[in-house]
Amino acid sequence: MTRRPLNLVPFVSVHNMMRLVNAIGVERFLTELAGFVEDDFRRWPAFEKTPRLASHSIDGVIELMPTSDGTTYGFKYVNGHPKNMREGRQTVTAFGLLADVATGYPDLLCEMTILTALRTAATSAVAARHLARPNSRNMAIIGNGAQSEFQAVAFKALVGIERVRLYDIDAWASAKCAANLARHGIAATICADVATAVEGADIVTTVTADKQCATILTDNLVGAGQHINAVGGDCPGKTELHRDILLRSDIFVEYPPQTRIEGEIQQLPPDHPVTELWRVIAGEVAGRRSVDRVTLFDSVGFAIEDFAALRYVRSKLALGGFHEDLDLLADPDEPRDLFGMLHRSAIREAVSA
Amino acid sequence: MTRRPLNLVPFVSVHNMMRLVNAIGVERFLTELAGFVEDDFRRWPAFEKTPRLASHSIDGVIELMPTSDGTTYGFKYVNGHPKNMREGRQTVTAFGLLADVATGYPDLLCEMTILTALRTAATSAVAARHLARPNSRNMAIIGNGAQSEFQAVAFKALVGIERVRLYDIDAWASAKCAANLARHGIAATICADVATAVEGADIVTTVTADKQCATILTDNLVGAGQHINAVGGDCPGKTELHRDILLRSDIFVEYPPQTRIEGEIQQLPPDHPVTELWRVIAGEVAGRRSVDRVTLFDSVGFAIEDFAALRYVRSKLALGGFHEDLDLLADPDEPRDLFGMLHRSAIREAVSA
Incomplete structure (x- = not known):
């Protein structure tokens, strides 16, 4: 078939995403990506927002997360299946797409398993930059699975974290995390329990994966002035923090209608006050009010973060060599003659036979 | 990178979709596809159903259409931009995906610009087989754009239509349609106006594309016993039939919550009685009640039809040679070591450098 530009959509495979991240360097990638996330948070009201469209089953969830800024449309397909890990699969896999609003034609199809891990970490670090105490240098990471290193490296690059204290119910996961972080100059201490990991931490990141209400962090473990970066609780019935922590924290969220269903605050009444993170980033409201407040970023992930990540990747296509052209769109010589094209x-x- | 099966998703490009349709033969393809559509309509209650998630703009709409039968999840991305045609692009382009509900892992990514045209035509023909008078042999087609030939060929293969009468505001479109149909042994007459095309037709198919309320068909043109296959009206503010036609027709729809927003019946009160097509196909209720009733299939397209079409294509992958393997999913040797994979x-x- 004659290949003409209109039928082709740039596709960034997993292989090319890894090449792109490594070519740029993961810390620089996270830093630049965080800039795109901040840009899109600053213009939050410009976006079309909707809670993600979720299809729940016994084993997990499959979600579509669309958004649009009126010029570009984007969506992500993402699953969450905690049991996958035991079968040698990823708990979360994803891919995403950008399209031109004026024509509806896609202009990027992109793996997002790796990119989601990067954007989640970048968003957490952006939030912490506005919410954690200045000069935060050490962080506890509870849950040392696939997302944990991305968090640590983003917090190093964007917040200045130098040391992490790790805890996981599986010591192997902590050892793997520590080994990966050593290559990035982050000192990691593996702890025997949550309390040891959390003690004295400037920032506590919870990033566990079980699909259930768990109490990873109890109220007595949280000290004055700590910032909690709660990443793991992200669907109905899946939480990580004891309710009492929430009651004495200043809570920051991405998109309240979604977070009230999926986030830690599903444990609270629907009118419990929360602050939208974008307002802090846009300078409309204060983030941290004093050094001894407990701040909580109740992160569930929102479509605008994926949109920003896809925009960032699209901006890098000009580097060349990091995508393939996918024959995804029918492009008959005459648009009304689709049948004749067949x-x-x-x-x-x-x-040719 | 080491390619292992878990990271690969079968992808059917536009080129391969055309090869597949031609290898099977378009009439047989439509007939077999109609069988999949009927199978899924018969088990309609088993599906998770939701109105499509639409992002509207001045120029058009971008939609996500998901569904699940509890074992397989599917969705389609589709745009509708009437002005595209004038710029050499398709009004409608689409692609779709199937995934395993148990793992969330996709197992088919597929072009759906061509496949949507085929499934829309197959669904229309399935409906007509249950709703049009027996021995219907001639059909009027109002609007002779990209979808028109698919409709005619599906109605030949599945309903027994032998002759079509064509009308379009652009005579070139009618000539193109007639020429394409001649190759399929369908006799086409190009008519100077709607009234001439419609007169005496057993079935009237309206498949125009403007995004506005138009009155393609007025009440005086519709005769006793005709079946109207209204395909073109499919979003808010976009209709083709005069309201009076609706008031004296037995109306059949796919999914009432969606059709009441997008279909011809958006012109009627929200409690106007309609019959769900699946109930007719499942044998629960009658379709045509007598030879002189006017029946109307108010088609807007529903996710389950796309699901059936994708299932059909997936069933053909075993033929071999009609798909590529796409490196879409990250598959680290150890699922918790995504970072280490980088x-x-x-x-x-x-x-290798």
Whole structure:
């Protein structure tokens, strides 16, 4: 078939995403990506927002997360299946797409398993930059699975975290995390329990994966002035923090209608006061009010973060060599002759046979 | 990178979709596809149903259409931009995906610009088989754009239509349609106006594309016993039929909550009686009640039809040679070591450089 530009959509495979991240360097990638996230948080009101469209099953959830800024449309397909890990699969896999609002034609299809891990970490670090105490240098990470290193490296690059204290119910996961972080100059201490990991931490990141209400962090473990970066609780019935922590924290969220269903605050009445993170980033409201307040970023992930991440990747396509062209869109010579295109294809097949 | 099965998703490009349709033959393809559509309509209650998630703009709409039968999840991305045609683009482009509900892992990514045209035509023909008078042999087609030939060929293959009468505001479109249909043994007459095309037709198919309330068909043109297959009206503010036609028709729809917003019946009160097509196909209720009733299939397209079409294509992958493997999913050797996979990729790049 004659390849013409209109039918082709740039596709960034997993292989090319890894090449792109490594070519840029993961810390620089996270830093630049955080800039795109901040830009899009600053213009939050410009976006079309809707709670994600979720299809729940016994084993997990499959979600579509669309948004649009009126010029570009984006969505992500993402699943969450905690049991996958035990079968050698990823708990979360994802891919995403950007399209031109004016024509509806996609202009990027992109793996997002790796990119989601990067954007989640970048968003957490952006939030902490506005919410954690200045000069925060050490962080506890509770849950040392696939997302944990991305969090640590983003907090190093963007917040200045130098040391992490790790805890996981599986010591192997902590050892893997520590080994990966050593290559990035982050000192990691593996702890025997949550209390040891959390003690004295400037920032506490919870990033566990079980699909259930768990109390990873109890109230007595949280000290004055700590910032809690709660990443793991992200669907109905899945939380990580004891309710009492929430009651004495200043709570910051992405998109309240979604977070009230999926986040830690599903444990609270629907009118419990929360602050939208974008207002802090836009300078409309204060983040941390004093050094001894407990701040909580109740992160569930929102479509605008994926949108920002896809925009960032799209901006890097000009580097060349990091994408393939995918024959995704029908492009008949004459747009009203889709049927005739089928016929001409048959002729070409016959001629070339 | 080491390619292992878990990261690969079968992808059917536009080129391969055309090869597949031509290898099977378009009439047989439509007939077999109609069988999948009927199968899924018969088990309609088993599906998770939701109105599509639409992002509207001045120029058009971008939609996500998900559904699930509890075992397989599917969704379609589709745009509708009437002005595209004038710029050499398709009014409608689409792609779709199937995934395993148990793991959330996609198992088919597929072009759906061509496949949507085929499934829309197959669904229309399935409906007509249950709703049109027996021995219907001639059909009027109002609007002779990209979808028109698919409709005619599906109605030939599934309903027994032998002759079509064509009308379009652009005579070129009618000529193109007639020429394409001649190759399928369908006799086409190009008519100078709607009234001439419609007169005496057993079935009237309206498939125009403007995004506005138009009155393509007025009440005086519709005769006793005709079946109207209204395909073109499919979003808020976009209709083709005069309200009076609706008031004297037996109306059949796909999914009432969606059709009341998008279909011809957006012109009627929200409690106007309609019959769900699946109930007719499942044998629960009658379709045509007598030879002189006017029946109307107010078609807007529903996710379950796309699901059936994707299932059909997936069933054909075993033929071999009609798909590529797409490196869409990250598959680290150890699922909790996504970060380490990045590192190992960098080492491989360095070694191979």
